[in-house]
Structure formats: structure tokens, C-alpha cells
Amino acid sequence: MREFDYQRAHDVAGAVALLGTDPDTRFLGGGTNLVDLMKSGVERPARLVDIRELPLDDVESTPEGGLRIGATVTNADLAAHPEVRRRYPALAQAVLAGASGQLRNMATVGGNLLQRTRCGYFTDVTRPCNKRLPGSGCPAVQGEHHNHAILGASDHCVAVHPSDMAVALTAFDAVVHFETADGPGRLPLADFYLPVGDTPHRETALPPGALITGVTLPPAPVAARSRYRKVRERASYAFAIGSLAAALDIRDGVVRDARLAFGAVASRPWRALAAERVLVGAAAGAEAYAAAADAELAAARPLPHNGYKVDLMRNLVVAVLSELAEEAAR
Amino acid sequence: MTAATTETAAHAPVVGTGHTRIEGRDKVTGAARYAAEVPFAGLAHGWLVLSTVARGRIRALDTDRVLAMPGVLAVLDHRNALRLTTDYTGLLGTRPDPTCAVFQHDRVPHLGWPVALVVAETSEQAREAAEALVVHYEQEPHDIELTAEHPGAYPVDGHMPAVTGKGDLEAGLAASAVVVDAEYTTPEEHHNPMEPHAATARWDGGRLEVIDSNQGVTWVVGELANLFSLDPAAVRVRSEHVGGGFGSKGVRAHQVAAVMAATLLQRPVRVVLTRRQMFSLAGYRSPTTQRVRLGAGPDGRLVALEHRSISLTSTVHEFVEPSAAVARVMYDADAHHTANRVVRLDVPTPTWMRAPGEAPGSFALEAALDELAEKCGIDPVELRLRNEPERGPVSGLPFAGRNLAACFREGARRFGWADRDRRPRQRRDGRWLLGTGTAAASFPSGAAPSTATATAHPDGTFTVRISAADIGTGARTALGLVAADALQVPPDRIRVRIGDSDFGPAMIAGGSMGTRSWSWAVKAAAGELRERLALGADIPPEGVTVRSDTTEAIGSLAPAERHSFGAQFAEVAVDPATGEVRVRRMLGIFAAGRIVNPLTARNQFRGGMIWGISMALHEEAVRDRASGGPVGADLAGYHVATHADVPHIEADWIDDTDPEDPVGIKGIGEIGIVGAAAAVANAVWHATGVRHRSLPIRPDRVLSAPGPAGAPDA
């Protein structure tokens, strides 16, 4: 780890000013990802601006009936918040499925959105990686990729986004709010993460110098009956190999509304809009759920060793939607 | 008080009764200091630099720039390092792995080979400087891939013969009513003790002192004295608390580099391996490819047995994972053939890891037995009972106690085995398919020469000193109980001092032999001390000390098949939609000699069984073919079982006191893992109807497997 300057910001404007346009300065939230990456040499900032003390640690109801979540709210506080648990249970479940109790106490919502991939080539600075070192190549395509992307990847990068929280936020149309020297801005989460293409090192659409200040969730009655299911290679404290955030509203045997987002299958949380289109208006049942999954997964381009993810996601969609339907019928 | 004070009348034996650990309070309060935690004035920090190519030669190291960095004191590499001696045979009868003889030449035989040590005032400075050191290599093509048909495979004896054989195998198989012929694979597995390898070296009054984390101070002293051409009496190694070892904590690059730096700088130097470095420098269990062929009559009695295993080793040192040897103990057949072969590849040297040979070998053999039971239509417990040998199948020697059948009977009773439907895929609980499986376990029982002292003090207390290592086994506490019974005093009157090479030579914590070997020496010293005190002499202020040496007694044991045995039972749940496998309960019944401290022994048996769960479902180190290095070399990439993976586990034992051991001990450190992975894998078959012959049974493998539990429409 190289030596660096450290400053604490006390308000949003001050934080933005401290960051300026210096490409070697980073905001430091909980540090659970950035400090790790600094130790491995992936990140080598010259200056850290500590934003943990910013007054962005509240979860509040919006007048429309949604929620506004501050950027420095910890994962633990987010998952414990009664309104999150009541209105968006899948979001609470997603956060609780991530990392460990210790890390959830430290990690912040803003930092979670900006997590870097856990691809073993990205985190090893002695190996090529187009995301870390543009143009150096992607060894995962020919190498170890059993937990890499099946959707939206390119020959340049097949890494997956590691966040669980962001999968649920994506399902519920979250909007990211940020502040820059030129004033505030907002980005729907759907537009927040950039397509991989041939620029895997460019991960988000955040303008340079921007500080994430929070996330808003619009009201979503369908989310009250929602669920997050995560599959991983041990029962806890592991990144997903496939996950699903799902919400389902069935009336009179017909799907009125549905939300689906996939985790660990793409460079970003993957909103399954094609699947949702198949579901809405369809007769509820395993057949419709499978058809929805197939509609989404038709675009899958698995690598030699991750084809199982297509089956996994299909099975997850059928299983979780069936459970939600059963729950509704009770 | 000066008179002899052993109490002959009132002493109730304490061996066999549960006691909390002597050092327990220190461990729960954080007061117990491990190797990297003993403070020294003027301490400098060393950081190893490892090669980033898998084969080649160091062309140049840009050390000048690094030496100019803040706090940097020295850079050691092959151009300036002390010359070492590697032409010797160590305590365990093996020659040194050249990987620990650091910086002696410019060859690079694997990725992660130590090429330099950067020493600085602080650990932050050392790390940054080590990472800034640019090393230029002349790279050569490498080969890291173990295959069953590798042309370079050759038989290696290791600590046992590579090949054994009797009878006509092909004829036996041809004459068998039922034949199983299957290939099993296990992956590269890493010990990953929670405490990383760490050593602090310093010269103190003409003696080299190393505060270290290891499994045997005698062993490490011997290796360091040989490597540095020192008189062993001029070397002292201390390891009071050791944060796990499992076979990985012998002599490694970091101790040797620390000694080199301390010698050069004449100040204390500490070198700690990072978790990532441990994946290259701490040893590991070789992957194995095993073929098992079994031929049996319709009643399941074995007619022919073949177990062949291939493992890998580095190009600089020969190490064999003797997986096929487990068959030499477990089952007999008229035609009986076993072979362990090795391939030399451009990889780090593997080493002993908890139940070397038996752990992967029992997975293959006991899974094959389960397949045989299925094919014969015989209950898997009954199949094993029918194949209990009278004598060692290969040695022909008698068994010094073989209580395997009793373990199976007790285990089957407690597990509720009798109610089991033998057909697979019969039980379901919601989204989960349920199944149960069993497997047999064995591990050699042995003792090695050790010395100990027992001292009586005038105040009525005693001190026992032995160069034992407590790597979590509870050895310190067990030895206190053994001494208490030998002296016939309450254990709280005995101080147990271990982990200091100045206490004299002793066996390592390894091979399930530590507690047995040390107890023998402690009982001998304490017993003799008691006899001497019984004569009624006064105790002088410096105390009365008796020294024991068990070399002769152990040497006079008659040859026999000496082993611990066990029966493993597991129940698993498999979600066929996601491929997740969860162990729901597990039971192990062991015949493993006299249990000194039931509280800690139960914990240790369970720990071994949890290793079996971890091996069956989680552990796999992945090596990148292109670079030759590990991918995801950390505890997020290499999964070991965590709390949520581990259900309630019962471990218990039957009476199995070893008549030839003074305390009746056999050894319990390794047998818990043996057969455990097979029991889980057999239960997965019972749940799903699909055989998984490659570990670990990851969700992707369950989903990709052909057959009823997979997804045929993939």
C-alpha cells in the first residue's frame, strides 16, 4: 500500500470540494472494499476523503410512500430498518445475505453500489485484467470462470458484480442521487452501471468528482411480497453464484405485477425485464414462471464452465415465484 | 514445606475425566500470545517477495530503488543471502524441501517461489517496498496439470512402500459376480490454519532464538541448525501458543528468511506470511486422481481389490500423498493391489495435511464400497462387517486392537440406521431431497521417542517440562492430567510447560502421535519422580527433577497393525433446483485408544469431521493453467466450512484402551476426517441417486451432473 493523505469531510459540499477532480483521490466509506483493494494494490490512491461523518445516515419515508436511504447508512442499519423490512422485505433479505455481521456494520449503501468485482484475476495485480489494466487481456475467458457472467458480458471482461443489495434495489427501480461541484444529480440504477463492451474499466455513469448522497426507492406495493434468494458455495459468508430478487402480485390467478432481478450473472445487477413482460397478465403458475425465465435467459451466452448458471437462474425463478404465489394464497 | 508430598491414598484418577483447558482463560481474554505477538525492542519487519512466473530464472532485481524507500533496511536475495546447507536428513527422516532454503540460486521452479525478503522499520514500509520490488525473469514454459494418464508418473515410497500386490487382479475381477470400477478425484486443498505462519528471529548472547508458530520445536531447531550449520544447542525455538497447524507448520521460508535477516542486521526480525502467500509457501494437499476396482461375490465378500492413486509434487522435492495405502489396512481380498504414484510439475511442494493419504484415499475407497453395496443390494454397514479382515491384508501382521465392527454397531444404533430405506431418492423435506450415508475410518497409531522432565518443588507443586506443541489439541491440559495420575496429585498442583526446545527433544504434534508420545515420556518422568519422593527425601529449594527418555521403550514394541478405527454417519439435504448440499446431522463413533480428556477430545473429533464436511462440499484451490498460479488465493476464494455449514455433530467413542501404551492412548488428531467426506458423498447419492466422484460437491457440479438430480434440459 502506498502512502496517502487522509482528510475527514464534515458536510457534503466540503467532501465534494476535497475530492475535486483529482483522479488519485477516493472517498472512503466503510472501507470494507476499498481498504482491501488498497492492500492488494488494485487501488493506490494518494488521498482519502473520509465521508463516514457526513449527515447521510438516515432512512426516511418519502411523501409518495417510498424510501430515501442515505449513502452512509450502514448495511446493518438498512437491513434492520422497520420500513425497509415492511415495504421491501427482499431488500432487507438481500443485505442480510451479504458478507458477515461485522462487514454489514461497517459497509455503507453508497460503497456497496460501488463495490468492485471479486474476480480472482482482477484482485491479483500480477495477472492481466482489462478492468484493472485496460488492454492487458482477460484471462478468465480461457481460465477460471465458473462463477463468471452469462449475461451482458464481452470478450473483454466476464466478471460479475458482487453486490446483493444492488440486486434488490434494481428490482425496485431505485434511483441513485449524487452531488457534484456543479450541483446535484440523479441516475436510475438501471442506467447507473455501464455496459461492459470494450471498456470494462468504466463501471458507472457517475460523473467525475461525484459523491453518492443516497438512493431513493419509489413506492412499490408489489414489493411488500418479495423475496431474495441467494445461492453460494457455502451456506453463509460467501459471494453469490446466482441470486434472485423477486416480487409478485397475483390477483384472481393472474399476475398483475412482477419484479425480477438476477445477481452474480452479469457485470451489474440484472433487471429481468423480458421475464417481467412475460409474467404480467399471464396465468400464475410454474409454466408461466419457466417461460418468463426462458425469455430472459435466451440472451445468455455461457462460457465453457458456467453453463450451470442458466439452469440455476431458471430453477430459481420457478422456485421463488412459486413460493411467493403460495405465500399469497395462504 | 520440605517433605515429599504426593498423596497416595486419596487420588482419584483424572485421565478420562473432562477438564477445561489450562490456558483457557488466557485464550478467552486475549492474553495468550502467539508467534507474532511477543514484543522485542528494535524489531524490524521482513516481507517476502514471491515469483510471479511458474518456471524460469531471475534475470535481475531492481533493489536500488527499493533500498532508497522510507524505512527500508535491507533486501535479501540470491546474490547476497547466507549460504545454507541442505545435505542432511531431519528429525522426521526426510530431506529438507529446498523451498525453505531461500535465496540460494536464481532458478524459479514454481509461481510463488520466494525470491527476496525486504526488511524495514515498520510492517507498512516493508510491505510497500516488497510490492515495489521489480524482478525481471527469463520465463520458460511450465506444466502444472495433473492428469490420470500423465506420462511422467512414477511410484514413490514416501513413508511406506509405493506399490503392494498379491494375487491375480484381472482373474479375480473376471471371476467376480459384482464389479465396481470407478475413478475419483480430489482437488488441491490447503491447511489454512487461522494463525498465519510467523517467526521472529534474534541473536541473544551468542544463541539464535526464534519465536515461532510450529508443530514441533525440536523439529524446527534441528532444521535451522542444519541449514545454518549451527550447533543445535546454540538454537532455541519457542512456540507457546500455536494457532493451528494441520501439517503445515514445520520449517518454511519465513523462519529461514527471518534468521538470515536477523543475522545480517543483528536485530530482531519478524516475518509473517500473508494469507495469499500461504497458498504458495505453507504446503498443501496434492490433488489426487484415484482408480478403485472392486470385485466381489454376490454376498459382497471381496475377491479382488485395486486402489491406485496419482498425486503431484514439485520439481524440487518429492512428496507423495499415499492415498492408496488406506486399502492396505481396511479390506482384504485374494487379489489385492495398491499403488501410489507421483508426477513432478511446476508447482509448490505439497506436504502432510490432516490424515495425509487416508483423507483422500478413504473418500475413494469408501465411496467405492458404497457403490459395491448398492450393486450387491447389501446394506453398506453390513457390507463392511462382512469384509472385516483377520490380519493386516498386506502385512499379514495381527491387529493390535481392531474395534471397527463395534463402532459400526454402536453408530448404526445411535444414528437410527436400521430404519433406512436402501433405495436412493426416497425422502423429501420441502425443496430438499434427504439421504444418509456411512463410511469407515482408520488411522495409524504410533509413538515416537520423546524426553520430558518432572520437577517436585518444596511447596508441594510440580512442574512438567516437555517440548510438546499445543496446536489446539489440548495437549497441555492432557499432559497435566497424565502427570497428575502418575504423581497421584490433583492437576491444579501441576504446572505444564511446553513449546520450548530447551526442554529437550520430543515428538512433533503430528501423525496423531503427539499426545501419545509426550504422555509416555511425561508418565515415565512423573512416575519415577513419585517413586523417588516416596523414599522420603527432603526437597531442596531448586526442587527434585527426573528426566525421562522413551527411545528404548518405544523401540521394543513388537511389529503389529496399530490403528485407530471409526464409523462415520451423515445425513444430507440436497436442493436439486439449486445444487446446494447441506449436512443436517453427523455422527462419528471411534475406537481410538484411551481418551485422556473427553471435553477436548470430543471437540477434536468433531473438528476432524467438520474437515470432512468442508472437504466434501467446499474446499478446492484452483490453479490457473496459463500462469501456473492460484486463482482466488484467499479465504473468500478458498472456502472452508463456516458456522452455517456445520450442524450439530455427535462424536463419541467406545472403550479401546491400548494395552501396549502406558496410558492406553492411540491418537485422535486425524481419524475424525477419515471417511467423513465419503459418508457425506454417499449420503448425497442416497438423497439424489447421483454419484459424485469428484470433490468438492459444489452446486454447479450437482446441477451439471447427469441423472435425476441434474437438469437434463441444460
Place this chain on the structure above:
Amino acid sequence: MRKKQLMALSTSSVITLKINGEKHTLPVDHRTTLLDALRERLDLTGTKKGCDQGQCGACTVLLDGRRSVACLQLAVTAEGREITTIEGVADGERLHPVQQAFLELDGYQCGYCTPGQICAAIGVIEEHAAGWPSAVTEDVRPEAGPPDLTAEEIRERMSGNLCRCGAYVSIVEAVARAAQTRQDAATALPDAEEAVA
């Protein structure tokens, strides 16, 4: 709060850390983690370094009463927070109920993960008492009420702490016993809650 020595780019600071109720003022390289500050600068070696990457839990301490990993917390960012390490959880000579339960039930083997397991368990018990759900809580909605602290709940909540020796079964028993002790104390004497916390 923080006494910065230099106004321009500086790579170290003099900070004051409040650890186990005691203030320690020391200069730190900004790169120094809280873990290394404890172990290498303040001789508080009870907090263990198992992976240095947030992947094992051995370095768990309590920050403002909440369990956190000290390896990913830069020391300079810990200024102004209440830091409790394993050395500070006992009440003088009297062990914390979690420590006592680990000792009696053999909730460890080599002992290296133990301080982290104990600090994590203290956090787990408090989080559960505060009504927090976990990943295995069937219904996370507040209307469902807080889950019982079953063995399954304990296992999930403790999963951030690896124990390679495999002492999990007795660790879970120890956490359950300590949680029960806390609950009994809270029921018997509502004011005693603070003493246990």
C-alpha cells in the same frame, strides 16, 4: 477531534484512540489499520490477524458497541470511536458471560479465532436483543416479531468468524448459553441489562 500535523499532503497523523475506556495518543502512518495499531503499536495483541482481508473475522472488535473487523478499519478513521477489544470485555477479573461460556464448554481449540468469535458473539447477542433479523429469519417483516435465537440463527449470525479447528459445535453452545444468561439477567432484573452489555 483530530490533530493534523501538516496542512498539505501528509501521510501520517497524531491520533487519539479510545480503547477499552482508555485514551492512547500515537502518531500513525495513515496506512496503519486499527488491527496493526492494536497489535504492533499498542501491544494489544488479543485481536488476531487471520487474513487481513475481512474474510475470517479473527480481528473482530466492537466499534461503538458494534462488531467490526479491525483489519479493514484504518486506525486514523477510528479516532473518536469507542473501541472495545477482547482485553476490555471482562469486568476486571470476572469474565464476560460469553468468555465464561467459551471456557466452560470448550468453545475453541487453537484459540486463535477465539477473541474474534467472542467479540462477534457479544455483538450477535446485542443485535438479536435489538430485534434484528438475519438471513435465515423466515419472515423479516417487523410484524413477524423478533426471531428466537435458535442454533440455526446463531450459526448464520456467527458465520463471519471462521474456525479452522472446527470448534463450531461448542462455540454455538457457548453463544446460546451466554445469550440465555443475558436473557435471564434481563428478566430477573431489568436494570441489569447494562451490566451484561
